[in-house]
Amino acid sequence: MSQSQPKLWTKNFISISLSNFFVFFSFYILLVTLPTFALDELHTSASQAGLMTTIFLLSAIVTRPLAGQWLERAGNKKVLLTAVILFAGVSVFYFFPTTISGFLIIRLLHGIGFGMATTAMGGIVADIIPASRRGEGMGYFVLSTNMAMVLGPFIGLMTIQQWGSQTLFTLAGIVSLGSLLAALSVKIKKPKKNNEIEVLSSFSIKGLFEASAVPISIVGSFLAIVYSALLSFISIYATEIHVANVASLFFVVYAIVLLLSRPFTGKWLDAYGPNVITYPCLVLFAIGMFILSKSGGAFTFLLSAGIIGLGWGTLFPTFQTIAIQDAEPRKRGLATATFLSIYDTGMALGSFVVGLIAAKMDYSSLYFLFSFYVLIGIVLYYFLHTKKRKASIKVENDLQQSKVQEI
Structure with a gap:
């Protein structure tokens, strides 16, 4: 440092x-x-x-x-x-x-x-x-x-x-x-x-809600549905594909990858902005879900845990940081509340909806579909954050330019 x-x-x-x-x-x-x-x-x-x-x-x-x-x-x-x-x-x-x-x-x-x-x-x-x-x-x-x-x-x-x-x-x-x-x-x-x-x-x-935090909170809630499917059903899926003996290691590998990557990803977010982190991590999250859906043994099962850890594990604090940074200083607590409330709503709905879907198909097919669902999150993030941010920056630049011309 x-x-x-x-x-x-x-x-x-x-x-x-x-x-x-x-x-x-x-x-x-x-x-x-x-x-x-x-x-x-x-x-x-x-x-x-x-x-x-x-x-x-x-x-x-x-x-x-x-x-x-x-x-x-x-x-x-x-x-x-x-x-x-x-x-x-x-x-x-x-x-x-x-x-x-x-x-x-x-x-x-x-x-x-x-x-x-x-x-x-x-x-x-x-x-x-x-x-x-x-x-x-x-x-x-x-x-x-x-x-x-x-x-x-x-x-x-x-x-x-x-x-x-x-x-x-x-x-x-x-x-x-x-x-x-x-x-x-x-x-x-x-x-x-x-x-x-x-x-x-x-x-x-x-x-009761901080308006500036709502768009990125919706993106987080959208992806939280996938994460709830991991929390709720990963141990059942591990039994289904005959790797129950390493099921408890899934989130251990997830956390280890997070721990190793955190010193770099956080600094990159501060230095280069959220887009440099978010888009690659959304792709990694999708790849991790795809590998998980095709897992036939302990190696690919735990490999997917590491990739998902790097992808989703980095996205969550990135989204929370965006929610806080977009709010006025005195509204950071309210922005946090808004983000977590909308995010947890996605988690709660996800557990219920995924449970209904899982009754109709096997978990391998479910996680396969979720790998494409995550890619939709790229589009959602672009329209709810990147595009809006570009528009606000353009407005700020136009205002500054007009002030310079007046002087």
């Missing part, structure tokens, strides 16, 4: 990234285990077990726009601490219910804490990262989510299989407490009073 570059790895950046890691670690620990717990110990139906995830995600999606506006009204630190206290506090109550109804109430409250926390963290990290290193910084921040995605399911399944549900809930509570402790060490400057007054006086339904 050159001496002229502003510092990225500050105490604040490390603390908020750790807090984010622990929140998502707890999320993934429970995501993969609660449906099984509901079936085996509560003796529910499969549809009721699935509600454990659906209720959680829906409450998070609904909460995020409200949390985004609250960030403007009350300040980042207050929202963050309220969110992680709620998230950690609700974790304690998993020990008590004996019916599915009781667990669904807890999942509803836990989802509210999750939606608030992840929105606040996204807004805070956007303010902490130096503007000249935002692409690089967002890449590393999102990497904390990727690490949780790899470790959470693995440790969660091992815990419930080896030591049972009570140990699982204890672990989830301890991890949530880690998020609170990390959040407490984040130091944030208080917002300027005049900005606060301006925001307080302008509450509206329209103000």
Whole structure:
């Protein structure tokens, strides 16, 4: 790193990234285990077990726009601490219910804490990262989510299989407490009073979303449908093609490739802009899905994981960076909320729609079709971002030219 570059790895950046890691670690620990717990110990139906995830995600999606506006009204630190206290506090109550109804109430409250926390963290990290290193910084921040995605399911399944549900809930509570402790060490400057007054006086339904973040959020949501198909069905597909013994390594390889590529891709985003990253990564994502659909053994299965990791794993933080950069500084929290809400809607719809499609065809054919679906994302990105950006730049240049002529 050159001496002229502003510092990225500050105490604040490390603390908020750790807090984010622990929140998502707890999320993934429970995501993969609660449906099984509901079936085996509560003796529910499969549809009721699935509600454990659906209720959680829906409450998070609904909460995020409200949390985004609250960030403007009350300040980042207050929202963050309220969110992680709620998230950690609700974790304690998993020990008590004996019916599915009781667990669904807890999942509803836990989802509210999750939606608030992840929105606040996204807004805070956007303010902490130096503007000249935002692409690089967002890449590393999102990497904390990727690490949780790899470790959470693995440790969660091992815990419930080896030591049972009570140990699982204890672990989830301890991890949530880690998020609170990390959040407490984040130091944030208080917002300027005049900005606060301006925001307080302008509450509206329209103000729940940041308009500048919507176009790139739609692109992210469109592609999230493919990612949801990977999260939901990759282990079933691995069994289908007789590579179940390496299924757990899919997201490990995914994360390793991300970790190795992150120092380069983030810097390229800052130096050359999003198009240099986005178009090649969309092609890589499509190639990865194609190879996955044609996998006949462990090598091609894990090769596709690496290519998808480089493709989609780089696209997600790139899109989130675009959403933040296109918003006014005081609306970064709201832009984060808008992006994550629309993205998670794609994830939730994707799991449902892909489940219906998967009932009609095998997973190999499904992933094959998705390789072409991703290529449609190139067209969508061009019209919703590249073309619009070119038009706005032309308008800015014309205005500057007219001012020069006046002088």
